[in-house]
Amino acid sequence: MDSEPLAVLGHRMTAQRLAMNFDFTEEQKQFAESVRRFAREHLGDGALKRAHDPRFPFDVAQLMAKQGLMGIALPQSEGGQGGTLMDAVIAIEQVAAECPRSADVVQFGNFGPVRTFAEYGTPPQKARWLGDLLAGRVVMSLGMTEPDAGSAVTDLKTSARPDGSHYVVNGSKVFSTFSPDAQIFLIYVRFGAGLGGIGSVLIERGTPGFAIGTPSAFMSDEAWCELHFEDCRIPAENVLLGPGGFKKQMAGFNVERLGNTARSLAYGRYAFNKAREYAATREQFDRPLCEFQGLQWKFADIAVKLESAQLLLYRAATNADQGLPSAYETAVAKVACNQAGFEVASEALQIMGAIGFSRESLVEYCMRRTRGWMIAGGSIEILKNRIAEHIFDRRFDQRKRHSAAAE
Numbered sequence: 001m002d003s004e005p006l007a008v009l010g011h012r013m014t015a016q017r018l019a020m021n022f023d024f025t026e027e028q029k030q031f032a033e034s035v036r037r038f039a040r041e042h043l044g045d046g047a048l049k050r051a052h053d054p055r056f057p058f059d060v061a062q063l064m065a066k067q068g069l070m071g072i073a074l075p076q077s078e079g080g081q082g083g084t085l086m087d088a089v090i091a092i093e094q095v096a097a098e099c100p101r102s103a104d105v106v107q108f109g110n111f112g113p114v115r116t117f118a119e120y121g122t123p124p125q126k127a128r129w130l131g132d133l134l135a136g137r138v139v140m141s142l143g144m145t146e147p148d149a150g151s152a153v154t155d156l157k158t159s160a161r162p163d164g165s166h167y168v169v170n171g172s173k174v175f176s177t178f179s180p181d182a183q184i185f186l187i188y189v190r191f192g193a194g195l196g197g198i199g200s201v202l203i204e205r206g207t208p209g210f211a212i213g214t215p216s217a218f219m220s221d222e223a224w225c226e227l228h229f230e231d232c233r234i235p236a237e238n239v240l241l242g243p244g245g246f247k248k249q250m251a252g253f254n255v256e257r258l259g260n261t262a263r264s265l266a267y268g269r270y271a272f273n274k275a276r277e278y279a280a281t282r283e284q285f286d287r288p289l290c291e292f293q294g295l296q297w298k299f300a301d302i303a304v305k306l307e308s309a310q311l312l313l314y315r316a317a318t319n320a321d322q323g324l325p326s327a328y329e330t331a332v333a334k335v336a337c338n339q340a341g342f343e344v345a346s347e348a349l350q351i352m353g354a355i356g357f358s359r360e361s362l363v364e365y366c367m368r369r370t371r372g373w374m375i376a377g378g379s380i381e382i383l384k385n386r387i388a389e390h391i392f393d394r395r396f397d398q399r400k401r402h403s404a405a406a407e
């Protein structure tokens with residue numbers, strides 16, 4: 001586009017300034033290409049094996065650390081790469097295109113609890129753990145959900161009671177990703193009553209009073225363990241966010257949501273690409289599958305889902321580059337990408353018939369994983385509640401109202 005001056009709404013603007021650019025910048029293109037090359041060379045071969053291994057791939061994490069794919073959006077002064085959240089989204093997309101499972105490592109190193117920890121941790125806490133986390137030597141797990149506090153996360157009961165220079169933690173957590181392999185846990189706790197009493201602490205594996213149960217498996221084959229705290233004493237220096245920290249924790253958690261969002265979409269795209277290759281070459285009735293209109297329309301529908309969801313993801317990530325992403329834009333993007341990712345993976349599986357349903361293709365894996373992200377990190381229903389609040393500019397309390405007589 002040329003840059004002829006235009007008069008618009010009384011302002012003189014250039015056509016260049018008016019343009020909304022839906023393309024990557026040159027730097028983003030180069031970054032995407034270099035990540036893709038790295039993923040093709042180092043991760044493509046073992047992709048199937050990795051997908052069926054529930055344990056955290058430390059070898060991949062250490063490789064990625066060397067490649068500069070951990071802490072992409074963290075400042076260089078903290079061991080990060082000084083990039084943006086959008087760069088981290090690009091990294092998820094390019095890695096997942098070659099090895100879906102390895103995108104979990106990009107999630108861990110850029111979007112997961114590590115990001116909240118890097119945002120709010122004290123200098124001594126970071127000096128102790130951040131280096132090992134960003135080097136891929138240690139993995140961190142988030143303990144937020146409890147048996148009686150899922151969507152209603154503020155109902156959490158795990159308590160942290162002050163005791164001299166320590167806190168004593170009691171309670172239990174469920175469903176924590178990476179818990180079988182984590183060395184350090186970011187645990188949401190209650191220091192006192194109500195929303196203002198919620199904060200978080202850091203607890204290391206092996207701390208007396210901290211028991212980690214035997215691994216269970218999700219439908220996605222990801223493993224998680226129950227976490228039990230019984231009079232578990234931790235030093236006061238392990239408090240990450242004290243009472244009143246819940247809002248900050250949620251602000252950090254929006255980054256984690258965006259990582260789930262990006263992986264949902266990337267897995268959907270992976271499945272789409274596999275189905276496209278298959279439909280172009282597989283013949284039935286003496287014709288390639290792609291010549292049947294019944295399948296062409298499926299491809300058209302899923303392309304629309306992927307492309308529209310991607311714009312919402314890029315908006316949330318790009319607008320977040322000046323800080324943490326907006327709760328509303330993240331919610332809209334997550335709902336769109338969760339739905340697109342799962343529906344596309346499911347359709348891709350259908351297009352590929354029995355081979356798509358087989359564990360020899362990663363398409364069934366993409367379908368199972370994308371299903372989980374419709375629940376994890378704020379379920380679709382809870383995010384729709386959040387979107388409705390934005391639409392009506394008011395809060396809709398989900399709790400049952402107590403009648404005066406009942407009190």
Ligand SMILES: Cc1cc2nc3c(=O)[nH]c(=O)nc-3n(C[C@H](O)[C@H](O)[C@H](O)COP(=O)(O)OP(=O)(O)OC[C@H]3O[C@@H](n4cnc5c(N)ncnc54)[C@H](O)[C@@H]3O)c2cc1C
Pocket residue numbers: 141142143144145146149150151152174175176177178218222372373375376377378379380381382385398
């Ligand atoms: C793959 C995966 C990874 C996870 N990783 C972690 C982790 O690392 N750390 C961690 O702490 N937790 C983790 N979780 C747990 C996750 O945060 C919870 O599953 C989630 O918060 C929902 O809680 P719940 O499963 O108890 O469902 P519930 O809260 O019991 O909800 C059940 C259903 O009711 C719907 N529902 C509930 N309330 C409302 C409402 N007000 N309006 C409309 N619908 C509603 C929900 O959307 C859901 O469909 C993970 C879960 C999954 C599936």
